[in-house]
Amino acid sequence: MSNATSAPTIRPDEAAHFGKLAADWWNPKGSSAMLHRLNPVRLGFIRSAIDAHFASDGRKPLAGRRALDVGCGAGLLCEPLARLGANVTGVDAAQENIAAAQIHAEGSGLAIDYRCGDVSELGLTGFDLVTSMEVIEHVSDKPAFIAALKSALREGGLMILSTPNRTPQSRLLLVEGAERIGMVPRGTHHWDDFITPVELHDLLCAAGLKMGNPMGIAWSVSRGLHLSDNTALNYIVTVTHG
Secondary structure: OOOOOOOOOOOHHHHHHHHOOHHHOOOOOOOOHHHHHHHHHHHHHHHHHHHHHHOOOOOOOOOOOEEEEEOOOOOOOHHHHHHOOOEEEEEEOOHHHHHHHHHHHHHOOOOOEEEEOOHHHOOOOOEEEEEEEOOHHHOOOHHHHHHHHHHHEEEEEEEEEEEEOOOHHHHHHHHHHOOOOOOOOOOOOOHHHOOOHHHHHHHHHHOOEEEOOOEEEEEEOOOEEEEEOOOOOEEEEEEEEO
């Protein structure tokens, strides 16, 4: 079923904010430095989830499969998914991000289908893997966004979402702390829009989707960012059709 008539989910001000970061997206020491630190942690979870769900192994566990990354930015996750063998489509609301993603993919010799727009209006369907990292907290209509992701996911496919939790710890460290010292660009996070694991579970359940047990992405002085049972700051989950 096409999702082309779904409610729009993009907030223009959010798209503009991230579009301004496009030129620096691939600089590991620039404004997206935190994403570069976060990406390997997320990839570890994603690879394990792929292997478990599709019973795959080896260097190309997504060979022959279609993957969609929603809110792809300049392609930090799309490119590793392509290297895992997937036929990748990346969607982002900011044209600047899509342009930066296309240039970087071409320079890396990767064929990735990048599209600018609202996932709820693009009518994308039939994907084996749908990912959306740190995006749902930025959308205007969370149920419509979930419905669009579900429409893109084929029966038997796997969805993976990550998002900050709405806790006192995330307000202190992600919003007031990381943005104040420049680890994250100011205006990136709006704490009131963060979603708890229980709230996400209920949203997914209402859409006919099943959420796996959330895994926290925590931070410590000794280990930096790492997967953890502690979901107070950020968490990542698998999602399947119910």
